[in-house]
Amino acid sequence: MLIGRMLVHQEFDDVALILESLPLDKRLERWAKIPTASRLNILVVMRGDPRETLLDAMSLDELDALFQEMDAEDLVELADSLPNRLVDRALQAMDSKQRQYYEGAQKYADELAGHWVDHNQLILPQNAKVRDGLRLLRRELPDHVDAVFLINRAGHFSRAVHIGDIIGAPDHVPLTDLSEPDPHEFLVIAASDSAVDAAFRVQKSGYSALPVVDAQGLLLGRMDVRTASEIVNEYYEGQIMAGAGMDEDEDLFSPVVTSAKNRAFWLGINLLTAFAASWFIGLFTITLQEIVALAVLMPIVASMGGIAGSQTLTLIIRGLALGQVTKDNRRALLKKELSVGGLNGIIWAITVGIIVSIWFANPMIGVVIALAILVNICAGALSGVVIPIVLSKLKLDPALSGSVVLTTVTDIVGFVVFLGLGSLIL
Amino acid sequence: MLIGRMLVHQEFDDVALILESLPLDKRLERWAKIPTASRLNILVVMRGDPRETLLDAMSLDELDALFQEMDAEDLVELADSLPNRLVDRALQAMDSKQRQYYEGAQKYADELAGHWVDHNQLILPQNAKVRDGLRLLRRELPDHVDAVFLINRAGHFSRAVHIGDIIGAPDHVPLTDLSEPDPHEFLVIAASDSAVDAAFRVQKSGYSALPVVDAQGLLLGRMDVRTASEIVNEYYEGQIMAGAGMDEDEDLFSPVVTSAKNRAFWLGINLLTAFAASWFIGLFTITLQEIVALAVLMPIVASMGGIAGSQTLTLIIRGLALGQVTKDNRRALLKKELSVGGLNGIIWAITVGIIVSIWFANPMIGVVIALAILVNICAGALSGVVIPIVLSKLKLDPALSGSVVLTTVTDIVGFVVFLGLGSLIL
Numbered sequence: 001m002l003i004g005r006m007l008v009h010q011e012f013d014d015v016a017l018i019l020e021s022l023p024l025d026k027r028l029e030r031w032a033k034i035p036t037a038s039r040l041n042i043l044v045v046m047r048g049d050p051r052e053t054l055l056d057a058m059s060l061d062e063l064d065a066l067f068q069e070m071d072a073e074d075l076v077e078l079a080d081s082l083p084n085r086l087v088d089r090a091l092q093a094m095d096s097k098q099r100q101y102y103e104g105a106q107k108y109a110d111e112l113a114g115h116w117v118d119h120n121q122l123i124l125p126q127n128a129k130v131r132d133g134l135r136l137l138r139r140e141l142p143d144h145v146d147a148v149f150l151i152n153r154a155g156h157f158s159r160a161v162h163i164g165d166i167i168g169a170p171d172h173v174p175l176t177d178l179s180e181p182d183p184h185e186f187l188v189i190a191a192s193d194s195a196v197d198a199a200f201r202v203q204k205s206g207y208s209a210l211p212v213v214d215a216q217g218l219l220l221g222r223m224d225v226r227t228a229s230e231i232v233n234e235y236y237e238g239q240i241m242a243g244a245g246m247d248e249d250e251d252l253f254s255p256v257v258t259s260a261k262n263r264a265f266w267l268g269i270n271l272l273t274a275f276a277a278s279w280f281i282g283l284f285t286i287t288l289q290e291i292v293a294l295a296v297l298m299p300i301v302a303s304m305g306g307i308a309g310s311q312t313l314t315l316i317i318r319g320l321a322l323g324q325v326t327k328d329n330r331r332a333l334l335k336k337e338l339s340v341g342g343l344n345g346i347i348w349a350i351t352v353g354i355i356v357s358i359w360f361a362n363p364m365i366g367v368v369i370a371l372a373i374l375v376n377i378c379a380g381a382l383s384g385v386v387i388p389i390v391l392s393k394l395k396l397d398p399a400l401s402g403s404v405v406l407t408t409v410t411d412i413v414g415f416v417v418f419l420g421l422g423s424l425i426l
Numbered sequence: 427m428l429i430g431r432m433l434v435h436q437e438f439d440d441v442a443l444i445l446e447s448l449p450l451d452k453r454l455e456r457w458a459k460i461p462t463a464s465r466l467n468i469l470v471v472m473r474g475d476p477r478e479t480l481l482d483a484m485s486l487d488e489l490d491a492l493f494q495e496m497d498a499e500d501l502v503e504l505a506d507s508l509p510n511r512l513v514d515r516a517l518q519a520m521d522s523k524q525r526q527y528y529e530g531a532q533k534y535a536d537e538l539a540g541h542w543v544d545h546n547q548l549i550l551p552q553n554a555k556v557r558d559g560l561r562l563l564r565r566e567l568p569d570h571v572d573a574v575f576l577i578n579r580a581g582h583f584s585r586a587v588h589i590g591d592i593i594g595a596p597d598h599v600p601l602t603d604l605s606e607p608d609p610h611e612f613l614v615i616a617a618s619d620s621a622v623d624a625a626f627r628v629q630k631s632g633y634s635a636l637p638v639v640d641a642q643g644l645l646l647g648r649m650d651v652r653t654a655s656e657i658v659n660e661y662y663e664g665q666i667m668a669g670a671g672m673d674e675d676e677d678l679f680s681p682v683v684t685s686a687k688n689r690a691f692w693l694g695i696n697l698l699t700a701f702a703a704s705w706f707i708g709l710f711t712i713t714l715q716e717i718v719a720l721a722v723l724m725p726i727v728a729s730m731g732g733i734a735g736s737q738t739l740t741l742i743i744r745g746l747a748l749g750q751v752t753k754d755n756r757r758a759l760l761k762k763e764l765s766v767g768g769l770n771g772i773i774w775a776i777t778v779g780i781i782v783s784i785w786f787a788n789p790m791i792g793v794v795i796a797l798a799i800l801v802n803i804c805a806g807a808l809s810g811v812v813i814p815i816v817l818s819k820l821k822l823d824p825a826l827s828g829s830v831v832l833t834t835v836t837d838i839v840g841f842v843v844f845l846g847l848g849s850l851i852l
Contacts, residue, residue, distance in 0.1 A: 146569075203655040226630075226632065233662070236662035240662070241741075244733075256766050271730060271774065277726075311671065318663065
């Protein structure tokens with residue numbers, strides 16, 4: 001009964017989440033109590049790092065028990081968390097069909113749709129009739145199946161027939177009569193398509209799964225809405241974690257040393273940029289000595305530029321990911337963002353200028369900081385548009401490195417313009 | 427034919443994206459050329475702000491044409507972009523059933539599942555037999571339907587029967603024999619559940635849609651995987667945009683003044699925190715005058731604490747959203763993050779200390795900055811755990827305000843500790 005199985009699905013997710021939320025020792029204690037039969041289903045829905053902590057702690061006997069029930073898709077999911085020799089061992093425990101599926105998936109890198117293919121599709125030859133379709137539907141109906149895929153003799157995908165149309169039609173009607181003659185390209189995923197793009201396409205298609213084909217048109221399998229939502233959610237989590245230089249597999253309770261190491265790189269990168277900014281400040285040592293107010297106020301200039309820039313940056317990164325930002329609208333976007341920056345720049349320049357003039361009882365310091373803020377907010381807007389576009393062109397992830405580069409620019413511009421104007425005017 | 431309809435679905439999404447990526451004048455030009463029949467379908471998939479630009483530009487006649495084909499779910503989606511008098515006008519154009527659906531949705535705030543109910547479910551009385559089920563399936567099969575919902579006489583949800591089980595069974599079997607006696611609570615959404623939680627549940631359920639019931643158990647409708655993925659994706663986009671004080675409806679090409687206004691609030695909040703930091707720096711004017719190196723180096727201390735803190739913050743915010751962070755593991759988490767902070771603090775304190783000692787040929791400045799960095803990285807780790815948990819308790823979105831509060835803390839702690847130690851030791 002399908003409902004029974006679903007239930008268990010959701011429970012596996014909940015147990016996985018509980019395991020992820022436990023410190024390592026308690027996690028292993030809890031894991032030891034989980035029956036072998038449930039372990040595989042829990043592992044496949046866990047995030048990479050916490051999953052690895054469990055796999056590492058399992059004995060070879062326990063792993064072998066796991067491998068007994070494993071199919072190709074499970075192994076595709078777990079392979080990154082297993083050393084190669086264990087992947088080989090798992091492959092040996094599989095039948096040749098599953099092994100073949102696994103090898104098929106490995107032909108595509110994990111950012112491509114072909115890597116994530118599942119094989120629970122319903123397939124019939126393209127000359128099949130409604131009665132064949134009904135026979136198939138009566139025998140089995142996997143999760144998220146709303147169409148039967150028709151293939152030609154060579155195994156190439158030909159069309160999809162919706163099961164609703166099959167159920168209502170007379171027995172002798174050829175299935176091809178129930179489908180559109182040409183499947184639209186939207187509705188077929190190429191194995192070499194980006195997995196994330198394909199997953200978004202599945203979610204929007206209105207179908208519960210889309211066929212995945214190779215470069216020759218051979219039907220490899222399908223991507224269903226469940227896999228699609230896993231890929232899309234992982235993508236978004238990755239974007240959010242990237243903003244702090246981490247990845248979506250990060251374990252809430254990874255060992256302190258591992259965790260410190262993972263994060264040290266990011267701190268190091270940021271330290272370099274902070275030193276760069278300090279070096280520029282160092283150029284104005286004499287000015288700072290004479291007018292200490294500049295030292296007190298300089299973080300304001302840097303942070304206003306940084307914030308304005310990060311707003312533009314966030315909008316542009318999203319636009320790039322969605323495909324909203326293109327060659328055709330870049331110029332218009334830059335103009336708009338610079339206008340927004342200019343307008344906000346003027347408003348906040350005046351505000352800060354007035355406050356500072358009063359605070360330090362010196363209108364000229366007000367003028368200097370006002371000008372510097374205007375320039376730096378505009379620099380932030382400019383960088384917010386240009387940096388992510390350039391990073392994308394260089395095939396670097398703007399969600400990961402965009403904000404470091406941007407704050408480096410706004411820090412340096414902010415300090416140099418403010419201290420430079422200060423040394424000229426004051 | 428369903429495939430035909432799907433195709434068009436995807437095309438609407440593509441056109442919506444193109445419209446979003448056009449500057450306002452070109453967007454309206456393009457919109458004018460889109461046939462009335464397609465407009466509604468495009469509007470419902472657009473983001474809030476760009477959609478509003480199109481609705482604002484439409485004449486009353488054009489809007490009336492739109493309202494003719496509108497059902498309750500369309501209006502629920504569009505209502506926020508329409509002035510009240512136009513919502514009333516749209517309601518008048520609807521039949522009484524759709525109007526009732528719309529009013530039903532309005533009983534629930536838009537962050538609740540009940541607001542997003544759709545009504546394309548298949549329903550049968552609980553005493554129905556397989557033959558009734560088959561008759562229903564032959565007549566219609568909406569998108570993402572994999573089960574028939576059974577209700578009792580009062581309209582209360584009773585069970586779901588998978589259509590795969592119906593297709594294979596003999597005509598006279600009661601449908602209740604094909605389902606589990608008690609639907610598990612996972613598989614039924616309460617209208618008062620959080621829409622995001624419910625949507626995640628739908629995605630993980632293995633079902634293509636789950637029933638939504640009110641507090642009395644009355645079947646209101648369903649949430650299908652398509653709606654679920656829209657809600658989840660919008661949630662993630664919201665999280666990403668919130669990091670820069672914007673929301674997911676932000677238009678790439680909103681008018682400059684609107685856009686500047688939307689963002690000014692965030693700049694203002696950040697200005698307050700920057701002034702607070704400056705005020706603290708101002709306490710050390712005399713020290714700064716004597717030792718100008720402190721002014722040159724102080725941004726390094728602040729930024730290292732900020733980065734370390736934002737790493738912890740990002741991890742905890744995700745953990746809170748996923749339910750990984752609970753009352754039971756908060757203490758263990760704090761301990762772990764403080765250990766990571768301590769370890770990274772020591773490593774970077776020593777590194778920076780050595781570099782600075784050499785740069786300024788003064789080992790004592792190296793000692794001061796090393797101590798300050800250690801303290802500030804630990805302060806960042808502490809704040810990264812505590813701030814989002816406290817904000818959540820106060821029902822504030824940590825994704826929106828977490829990083830402002832955090833950098834305020836790390837800026838102030840960084841400046842005060844560094845300059846304070848400097849004035850004591852140097």
